[in-house]
Amino acid sequence: MLSCADFLAEFGDYLEQVASPDVRAHLEEHLQECRTCRVIVDSTRKTIQIITDSECFTLPGDDVEPLVREVMARLKKRVAK
Numbered sequence: 001m002l003s004c005a006d007f008l009a010e011f012g013d014y015l016e017q018v019a020s021p022d023v024r025a026h027l028e029e030h031l032q033e034c035r036t037c038r039v040i041v042d043s044t045r046k047t048i049q050i051i052t053d054s055e056c057f058t059l060p061g062d063d064v065e066p067l068v069r070e071v072m073a074r075l076k077k078r079v080a081k
């Protein structure tokens with residue numbers, strides 16, 4: 001079974017539905033066993049939905065990727081502890 005760190009490394013592709021079927025199957029297997037990662041997925045999806053629905057701001061394309069990398073790095077640090 002994948003570790004939480006391994007899950008988080010593939011998390012972005014999973015949310016964007018671009019992970020390969022094999023990787024997706026491993027991630028979903030991990031989610032069935034790991035409540036913490038289920039909460040992360042659920043919270044992230046809800047946050048994306050709220051932001052998408054609110055239309056209150058737009059981030060320039062160049063600003064999004066560094067932000068995503070920073071969030072993922074912080075998540076990986078927490079899981080590693």
